[in-house]
Amino acid sequence: MSLGYLFGGGVGTEPHGLELYRTYEVVQSWYEQVAAWTGLTVGQILEEDLPTAQEERQSVGTVREAALAIGVHDVLASFNLRPAAIGGLSLGAMTASCLAGSLGRRELFEMLASSRDTPEPSADDPQQGIAIAFSSLADGDGSHPADGAPSYPGEHVPGVHLAGDFGPTADGTKRIMMLAGHAEALGALAAEVPPGTVVPLPGRTIAVHTPLRRPYRDFMAPRIDAIPFADPEIPLLSCLEPKVLRTAADVRDLFQRNSTDPISLVDVYTGMKEQGVQLGLVMGPSIPEGILAFPFPVVHIERPEHIEQALTTAYDLGIDLSGAPVLS
Amino acid sequence: MTAATAATRADPDAQIARWLDTDLDEWTRRVVRRHFDPVTGSPYWLGQAARLDFDPRDITRHDQLGAFGPFPLDRLRVEDPADLVPLSVPRPLAGRVWDSGGTTGTPCRAFYTPDMLLHRALWRRWSFVREGFAPGRTWLQATPTGPHLIGNGVHEVSELHAGQVYAVDMDPRWVKRLIRAGRMAEVDDYTTHLLEQITDVLKQGRVHYVNTTPALFQALRRHRPELVAALDGVRLSGTQISADMYRTFTTALQGGICGLTYGNTFGNAALLDIERDGELISYVPNYPQVTMAVVDKGDPSTLVAPGTVGQVRLTVLHEDLFLPNILERDQALRHPTDHWPTDGVANVRPLQIANSSPEGLY
Structure with missing residues (x-):
């Protein structure tokens, strides 16, 4: 019996994670670290209105979502919960890659922050x-x-x-x-x-995961090429095809194609099921609770009480937490 | 023990057959009128009667019980449990008050009259027989005891299934308190403490069947697989069981029985079927005193379509305890079956409420 961590995609415009930030010191220190890496303030990351310019808004939104997802991971890790398999959609795929040990947290957040420099689309372009x-x-x-x-x-x-x-x-x-x-x-x-x-x-206003995102992909390509990827330390499920990403090259390829290729949650959870996942923890609010079918029980974590729920469910299902690897 | 009780114990299958033959509407009228009898009804319900905008004694059908609305379980945390029992049961009451889990706060409490305990025990025995647990064997029951009704299973097995029973007590409230505090190392310590007691009994090789919780059995399977493989069967009560868990357990048992039950202090359901290697696990309630409906999560008065997911709504129709429309913290598939007078439930899971529209997916 093992745990899988699932990370959603998209960029929420609402503040997320305030309660977790106020409850857990490990989340507070984590947000301060993200602020130092990205040049944003903790308030900007956590709750302030997002910028209005399209690409800058997208950039800060991704920092907000990824910071919360990793914060949830860190709280769970403080209770000795660690995943045996991991995966996510879109931004969540990149967050999952980071937590699988394929790239450093700093590299991830600097990449997300740098995307704010993506040229804004021309006013003449079709909306x-x-x-x-x-x-x-x-x-x-x-x-x-x-x-x-x-x-x-x-x-x-x-x-x-x-x-x-x-x-x-x-x-x-x-x-x-x-x-x-x-x-x-x-x-x-x-x-x-x-x-x-x-x-x-x-x-x-952004046609994510379509060929229309080619300008963004081209802008980010050299930045992604510059990231020193490593082989994932645990099974990392792709959201771009039914595949377990096993090498640094696999992960780099995911990062390069992520913005223009369609994503599939089915590929992620089916792959997790094949890896023996028997309880899924959904990190943050990006995959809402109660809407989708999963092939294993899931607990959604976005507030402090959900941490207890996750621990209780892991206990009730007899999840073996002793053999999970320690992640960076 | 009354003469009727003695007769029932003598031929439990005949009693089960009579219950299954019961007309539900007639039973509903009987129970509701008993609880609302102006002289011999239950003090709690007589107190509620004035607040209702209908006369409960006018209820003629089970499907009219929705008029009571969801039962406010919080009342069971503060009411005298005796006040839920009709005054036609002689006072002073003599017997046990049983608690709900109490893992999240003050427990709900209910008084079980001897007839209620017998009802539960007969259904439990019926399940044992149906699942293949042979009488006259030796059991180890490693479950909550004390205030928890599941602990009464020790007596039920020994008295109705001619079994010899060892017992190990577990305290679910302590476990959940440790979890709430994030003291996971101590949870592990406590599990080890329980496993030591369980293995101390099992390693003698005298036990045929174990009755425990899925979590504890999972831990036993992981730490002492040879002891699990040597069992003739396990019966699991309590929290959810997933298809993966079921398959893991049946593999570990190497041909032994894996019996399941769903329910709580107020009402239980017996395993009906396990289909598609555990992908569909269905249960039927202990009819007619217990019925279960699967209702819309946003509108508990509306049944969901057969085969679809909704919230479990439990109705308790004991002659000595009436609790209509308890909304459980579980969801399940609505599972109508030709094999039972009422709906069953399948694939029970903790309740999940959609907290966003699908538009929030990205």
Whole structure:
């Protein structure tokens, strides 16, 4: 019986982690360290309004999310809980790589902070956007029989891309996906399909995990190349394909492709299941509780009381914590 | 022991058959009217009657019990347990008050009359037989005892299943207190302390079956697999059991029985089926005194569709204890079955409430 740590993607605009910060000294000292590395204040990382410029906002938001996720990890580690497998989506994949020992924490946060220098898109560029899409599972698992790839609304609509697959909902009735692309195309699609099938997300102006993020990928490529990656110390699950990342080159490749390739939570949790994970701990609020189906029990941790819940569940399930490796 | 009780003990299967033949609506009328009888009803419910906007004695069907709304469990932390028992049960009451887990604060308390204890014991015996636990064997019960009703299983096994029982006591409140304080090393120490007592009994080779919690059995399997492999079976009570745990346990038992039960101090459900190598584990309540519904997490008056997930809603319809619509801290699949008069539940897990819309996924 072993633990898996799951890290979500996306950049929340709301303050997260205040209660954990106020409760645990290990979180306080961690945020001070992140502040020193990134040039942000603890207040900016923790709770202040995000900047308005698109790429700067994205950068500070990623620092906020990753800082909280690693803070949760550190609190659990202080109680001797450590994962036997680890993985995440998008930003969460990079956080997981860091905690798997593939790159230093400083390198991760300096990279995230440096992304604020990504050139802002031209005012003439078509506006980008994100939408959440739902497909019914009444007639199958929502995938193409030929290759198992998820089928999604707007599959052949120009300007609409599949950006993420979150898998079936907890009640087993739907499959949830993320679409991204040109905002106009997404809006038109939402108007065309049955109501509630495609829901554009207001204020999300970056077509994450699509070819439209190529400028960002190119800007970050040399910075990622400069990071000294190491082989992961524990099984690290990719969110870009069904794969366990075992080498430094694997992890570097994930970092390079992460911004333009679609992500799959199904790949992450299926891989964890194959690695023997029997309890998943979801770090931070980026994968909301109660919406998705997982192949093992999960506990979501974003507030101090969830730490107790995680410890209790680990005890109740008889999770073996004695053999987990010590992470850097 | 009354003559009726003695007869029931003499032929427990006939009693189970009578219960399963009971018309639920008729049983509901009988129990509700007993508790709301102006002279011989239970003091708690007679006190509530004036606050209700309906006359409970007008209730004719089980599906009308929703009118009571969710039962406020907090009342069971402060009420005199005797006040939940009809006055038709002779006073002064003589018997045990049992606690709920009490791992998160003040426990809820309920008085069990002899008939209630017998009901529980007969169903427990029925489960033993159905799961393949042979009578006349030697058991080790390593569970909470003291205020916890599960500890009464020692007597139930010995009296109704002709078993010889060793016992090891565990204190779940102490374990959870240590966990709350983050004192995980001491949790390990306590587990070791329990395992030492368990292995001291098991290593003599006289025990056929163990009754314990999934967590403790997992620890035993990890530390002394040869002792687990030598057992003829285990019966697990208490917290959740996942498909992975079930498979791990059956592998470790090497052909031994792995029996399961779901429930708590107020009502229990017996294992119905284990399908797809543990991917579907279903239970049926101890009918008619216990019924379970799976309801919408946001609207406990509405059943979810068969096969879908919702919150477990427990109704206790003992002649001597009426607790309608207890909302459990568990979720499960609604599991209707042709093999039972009411719905069963399957794949029980701790309750998860969606704290965001799907739009919060990224």
